[in-house]
Amino acid sequence: MKQKKFILQESEIPTQWYNIQADMPNKPLPPLHPATRQPLGVDDLAHIFPRECCEQELNTKDAWIDIPEPVLEKYKYYRSTPLVRAYALEEALGTPAHIYFKNESVNPLGSHKINSALPQCYYAKQEGTTNVTTETGAGQWGAALSYAAKVFGLEAAVYQVKISMIQKPYRSSIMRTFGATVEGSPSMSTRAGKDIITKNPTHMGSLGTAISEAVELAMTTPGCKYTLGSVLNHVAIHQSIIGLEAEKQMAMAGEYPDTVIACFGGGSNFGGIAFPFMRHNILDGKTTEFIAAEPNSCPKLTRGKFDYDFGDEAGLTPLLPMYTLGHDFKPANIHAGGLRYHGAGMIVSQLIKDGLMHGVDIPQLETFEAGVLFARTEGIIPAPESSHAIAATIREALKCKETGEEKVILFNLSGHGLIDMTAYDQYINGDLMNYTLTDEDIAKNKIGV
Numbered sequence: 001m002k003q004k005k006f007i008l009q010e011s012e013i014p015t016q017w018y019n020i021q022a023d024m025p026n027k028p029l030p031p032l033h034p035a036t037r038q039p040l041g042v043d044d045l046a047h048i049f050p051r052e053c054c055e056q057e058l059n060t061k062d063a064w065i066d067i068p069e070p071v072l073e074k075y076k077y078y079r080s081t082p083l084v085r086a087y088a089l090e091e092a093l094g095t096p097a098h099i100y101f102k103n104e105s106v107n108p109l110g111s112h113k114i115n116s117a118l119p120q121c122y123y124a125k126q127e128g129t130t131n132v133t134t135e136t137g138a139g140q141w142g143a144a145l146s147y148a149a150k151v152f153g154l155e156a157a158v159y160q161v162k163i164s165m166i167q168k169p170y171r172s173s174i175m176r177t178f179g180a181t182v183e184g185s186p187s188m189s190t191r192a193g194k195d196i197i198t199k200n201p202t203h204m205g206s207l208g209t210a211i212s213e214a215v216e217l218a219m220t221t222p223g224c225k226y227t228l229g230s231v232l233n234h235v236a237i238h239q240s241i242i243g244l245e246a247e248k249q250m251a252m253a254g255e256y257p258d259t260v261i262a263c264f265g266g267g268s269n270f271g272g273i274a275f276p277f278m279r280h281n282i283l284d285g286k287t288t289e290f291i292a293a294e295p296n297s298c299p300k301l302t303r304g305k306f307d308y309d310f311g312d313e314a315g316l317t318p319l320l321p322m323y324t325l326g327h328d329f330k331p332a333n334i335h336a337g338g339l340r341y342h343g344a345g346m347i348v349s350q351l352i353k354d355g356l357m358h359g360v361d362i363p364q365l366e367t368f369e370a371g372v373l374f375a376r377t378e379g380i381i382p383a384p385e386s387s388h389a390i391a392a393t394i395r396e397a398l399k400c401k402e403t404g405e406e407k408v409i410l411f412n413l414s415g416h417g418l419i420d421m422t423a424y425d426q427y428i429n430g431d432l433m434n435y436t437l438t439d440e441d442i443a444k445n446k447i448g449v
């Protein structure tokens with residue numbers, strides 16, 4: 001009988017994360033202080049983030065980092081996650097490709113974000129922090145952080161992008177159920193929020209505005225640290241648990257991926273599934289292709305500029321070297337809230353420059369068509385973010401149908417869409433649309449100081 005799912009025993013769950021920075025042919029450029037333009041050290045970052053996270057952020061030496069025992073214990077509540085062969089999707093497409101997906105939606109929080117929320121809160125608690133704050137787009141990160149904060153005995157304050165709060169009200173309920181306080185961003189509770197609202201009273205928020213507010217709260221509140229669910233290198237390190245498990249599970253299936261695909265917001269679930277396999281491209285001469293799928297309404301990988309830019313709208317963060325659409329880029333109100341960020345992570349940006357991976361951009365309607373096909377074949381309603389990976393997978397699988405190639409395609413199912421049913425309703429009713437950006441739309445945004 002054909003095996004459908006591959007699951008690891010608890011004793012087989014990896015006990016170390018993988019840090020691709022140690023193996024990259026060219027290291028990411030350093031983050032810079034916006035005023036002096038000098039590279040930042042651990043001490044410069046440690047007044048905002050937990051110190052251990054800052055050390056991981058700038059660690060270009062150690063390929064392997066031990067997962068702390070208490071974090072591993074919490075991982076065991078929901079890991080390993082299954083690796084699944086998508087036989088029904090393959091059949092519906094009539095493709096000779098073998099399609100596998102790593103199912104990161106099967107934890108109570110519903111997405112991969114919990115993999116990094118747990119260590120970030122653990123490290124914060126270890127160094128005596130009492131409060132954590134963060135931004136959240138669609139709300140998956142905020143939900144994961146609220147739970148992780150509670151698990152390790154911290155108070156959490158979350159700024160949620162206003163449009164997402166309206167589109168997905170249940171995510172704020174989840175956060176509040178775990179004990180967090182939730183504010184829509186831009187809000188009147190911070191200087192940054194007030195300034196944004198004064199300039200633009202109908203601003204519906206972006207990850208950029210929410211980050212400004214959370215960073216400001218962390219900087220002005222003693223005992224409060226800021227946490228980030230994506231973009232930064234330490235987040236990609238924590239998410240490597242996805243790919244490290246997948247590597248073992250693909251071996252159980254007796255296969256190795258020719259293509260690895262994930263959707264792309266700031267790069268954490270992409271890095272999580274891709275980097276452990278990319279390691280073998282860099283070190284062992286494997287030739288796996290890596291594809292990051294972004295919305296064509298937020299196309300930083302395919303149409304952004306590689307430059308130093310701020311991570312937030314107000315310009316409070318360090319300058320980060322990345323592919324960016326400009327820190328004041330206002331994305332269309334697409335339903336993939338987690339993919340509406342203006343910049344790509346520093347590691348991914350360097351890997352794209354070096355030709356080790358590439359991006360594809362996908363229109364909103366194609367992602368929903370893919371998501372619905374996946375739901376009707378595999379029985380899982382995917383997050384609108386994850387549907388970008390499914391759409392890119394379908395494109396690759398249909399190419400195989402033309403060429404007859406039996407490629408092995410692995411994609412990451414970053415989350416489920418059970419709190420995104422309004423979006424599915426709108427798609428089914430024919431009320432969703434594509435958004436295309438002109439070159440002028442892209443050129444008018446501000447990059448750097």
Ligand SMILES: *Cc1c(COP(=O)(O)O)cnc(C)c1O
Pocket residue numbers: 111112113138140141229230231263264265266267268269270338339383385386414415416
């Ligand atoms: C946050 C999120 C993303 C996008 O973030 P990345 O850091 O690029 O992974 C994708 N999918 C889901 C389900 C998310 O919650």
